[in-house]
Amino acid sequence: MTRVEIVDDHFLFADALGSVIRQLEGYEVVGIAQSGAQAVSIARTARPDVILLDYHLPGYDAADLIPRLRQLSPEARIVVLTSDTTDATLMRGLRAGVDGYLTKERALDDVLDALSKVAAGERYLTDEQVARTRALSGEGTGEALTERELEVLRLLSQGKESQAIADELTISANTVRTHLQNIFSKLGVHSKLEAVTAASSRGLL
Structure with a gap:
């Protein structure tokens, strides 16, 4: 039983x-x-x-x-x-x-x-x-994107720059840049545009 x-x-x-x-x-x-x-x-x-x-x-x-x-x-x-x-x-x-x-x-x-x-x-x-x-695990390092990295990605896809993202998430611009570096590594991309394109194609946005 x-x-x-x-x-x-x-x-x-x-x-x-x-x-x-x-x-x-x-x-x-x-x-x-x-x-x-x-x-x-x-x-x-x-x-x-x-x-x-x-x-x-x-x-x-x-x-x-x-x-x-x-x-x-x-x-x-x-x-x-x-x-x-x-x-x-x-x-x-x-x-x-x-x-x-x-x-x-x-x-x-x-x-x-x-x-x-x-x-x-x-x-x-x-x-x-x-x-x-x-898709969430990416094709770069194979690590999953964190919730904060997904938030950064979504704001990035709205055309917001690092300082605007920092202001909205109440974090520093340096922290945003660190998140972006991690996103690039995990997705296997080299630019913001590539990151947004890759995230969109994988259903993350």
Whole structure:
């Protein structure tokens, strides 16, 4: 029997999902949490096999909560299920070590497919997410762009110069130049124009 914990502050959504999972053969819903504190409590007592985790919870982000859940249930597989479709959140979730990642716009069948695969020890990402993570990793050094580097890129694509970017982000112009050097290295480019072109072609803007 696969023990499932659902963590989502929208109770109607979580309860409806729990009702569907309870009807599946071989699955048991051991708890529904609406906060990070409740998620920790259920993980401690129920030792779930799979945790379906909303990324944004009151007072918590999944990236902060996942290490605690891993500590309490080392064998648990964690799937982020979120309405946040931004690249930054996707990359934070993957860096936190999630076993699956889905947005809530996906069909129910996709959610159940992810649950089945993750419970079986596989990792679950959609083809689109795989493509996005490859794009975010760049073709230069292979390192992923940070959230601040993505912010700099977006402002750069709007035609803003280094000082204007610095003013908007409340950082120094020297710091902006350092970010640009890192962006060039990670994307394998040599100019601002090339950086914007490469970022646009990879779906980062």
